[in-house]
Amino acid sequence: MENYVTYSLILSNQNSEGYYKRISEFTDEVLENASKNLLTNVKEYTNFLLDFKLEEIRSNEEYYLELLCFGLLWKAYGKIALSIRTAPFLTLSRMAEWRKQNQKLKPAIDFARGILVTLFLLPKTELDKNIFKPSLQDIDRLCLWLEATGEFREQALRFIRWRAYWETMSQKRWEEGCDDVFKFVDWFKSRANIVLGEFTENVANFLTESGNHYYWREDRVQCSRTRDEYHLNMVGAEIMNRAFKKDFINTEVKAILVPGCMRKNINKCKAKKIKEGLICINCDSKCNVNKLREMGTNNNFKVFIIPHASDLSLWAPKPGKPKRGVIAIACVTTLVEGGWELKRYGVCAQCVLLDYSGCKKHWHKEGVQTDINIRELKRILNN
Numbered sequence: 001m002e003n004y005v006t007y008s009l010i011l012s013n014q015n016s017e018g019y020y021k022r023i024s025e026f027t028d029e030v031l032e033n034a035s036k037n038l039l040t041n042v043k044e045y046t047n048f049l050l051d052f053k054l055e056e057i058r059s060n061e062e063y064y065l066e067l068l069c070f071g072l073l074w075k076a077y078g079k080i081a082l083s084i085r086t087a088p089f090l091t092l093s094r095m096a097e098w099r100k101q102n103q104k105l106k107p108a109i110d111f112a113r114g115i116l117v118t119l120f121l122l123p124k125t126e127l128d129k130n131i132f133k134p135s136l137q138d139i140d141r142l143c144l145w146l147e148a149t150g151e152f153r154e155q156a157l158r159f160i161r162w163r164a165y166w167e168t169m170s171q172k173r174w175e176e177g178c179d180d181v182f183k184f185v186d187w188f189k190s191r192a193n194i195v196l197g198e199f200t201e202n203v204a205n206f207l208t209e210s211g212n213h214y215y216w217r218e219d220r221v222q223c224s225r226t227r228d229e230y231h232l233n234m235v236g237a238e239i240m241n242r243a244f245k246k247d248f249i250n251t252e253v254k255a256i257l258v259p260g261c262m263r264k265n266i267n268k269c270k271a272k273k274i275k276e277g278l279i280c281i282n283c284d285s286k287c288n289v290n291k292l293r294e295m296g297t298n299n300n301f302k303v304f305i306i307p308h309a310s311d312l313s314l315w316a317p318k319p320g321k322p323k324r325g326v327i328a329i330a331c332v333t334t335l336v337e338g339g340w341e342l343k344r345y346g347v348c349a350q351c352v353l354l355d356y357s358g359c360k361k362h363w364h365k366e367g368v369q370t371d372i373n374i375r376e377l378k379r380i381l382n383n
């Protein structure tokens with residue numbers, strides 16, 4: 001697909017089947033490498049979680065992903081976070097939560113957050129020294145920054161738990177653990193560029209060309225993600241789909257959450273508003289949401305259009321109701337965060353990536369109707 005905004009899973013005007021094959025093979029490679037380099041860290045951490053009864057132990061792969069996210073986000077944002085002397089971190093974090101829970105106030109909150117994010121969270125000058133191994137205080141600082149952006153809350157919550165464990169380690173062991181993580185992250189960055197780079201070729205251009213366009217805007221951090229972060233989310237989504245698959249299969253009813261940009265014509269859309277979002281009423285046979293709705297009538301799933309950054313706790317299991325599995329369709333940059341948020345609410349979830357991004361609100365001047373790989377959706381639905 002030509003003229004895509006930042007990424008496209010479709011190469012040579014075919015479909016995204018090649019992407020799904022490649023991401024599956026690459027994820028195997030990432031996990032194999034992680035088990036060689038990070039297993040000791042993960043074993044020690046899970047012993048700590050067990051000793052203090054902090055959580056039910058999950059698969060090693062989920063903890064590898066947490067360490068990969070930590071190392072990569074530290075490299076991407078550590079210097080920015082440490083460059084800030086003072087900022088209303090807590091207010092910004094709270095505002096990010098309010099905008100999810102109150103769609104009516106969202107435009108006003110976004111306006112205010114856009115100004116505050118630019119003023120406080122993205123300093124004009126950054127520290128001019130590289131900090132290779134963060135101290136515990138540096139990690140605190142990073143977590144505050146991540147939460148305040150509203151884009152990384154779930155990841156910050158996980159890093160805070162790791163931080164509690166790191167505090168119990170000797171300096172020597174901490175240094176060794178850090179070396180393992182950053183060595184692995186460096187390998188991931190360069191290898192992902194080779195394997196997945198074809199799908200994200202336009203990210204660098206987009207970041208250069210969009211220049212000051214996102215200045216003072218709430219979505220500035222969301223739309224300024226690095227190419228490494230796209231690759232991280234692609235692999236993260238695959239790891240999560242594998243880890244959460246068993247729970248999803250065992251659900252009785254299914255719901256598919258789609259973003260509004262999959263609609264043919266947003267301005268003329270007649271979808272009905274309900275508590276969870278919008279329900280398609282079949283006003284346009286060429287609309288991609290309508291095609292999914294139709295598919296759902298024969299395949300026992302319902303389709304809900306949900307706004308970006310909406311309250312995912314609505315999908316949490318309810319006593320007395322059938323167990324519901326959710327397939328979330330989303331743009332690459334939001335996958336890991338959304339997956340962990342659904343997990344925190346106990347939702348049995350899977351995800352399918354938008355083949356490319358194109359919504360008018362964040363990415364494209366006129367807006368283009370986005371789409372997914374239906375074969376991938378069927379594979380998930382049919383186990």
Ligand code: SF4
Pocket residue numbers: 263264265266268269270271272279280281282283284285287288289290
């Ligand atoms: S077909 Fe459905 S989702 Fe598409 S524009 Fe019409 S009501 Fe909206």
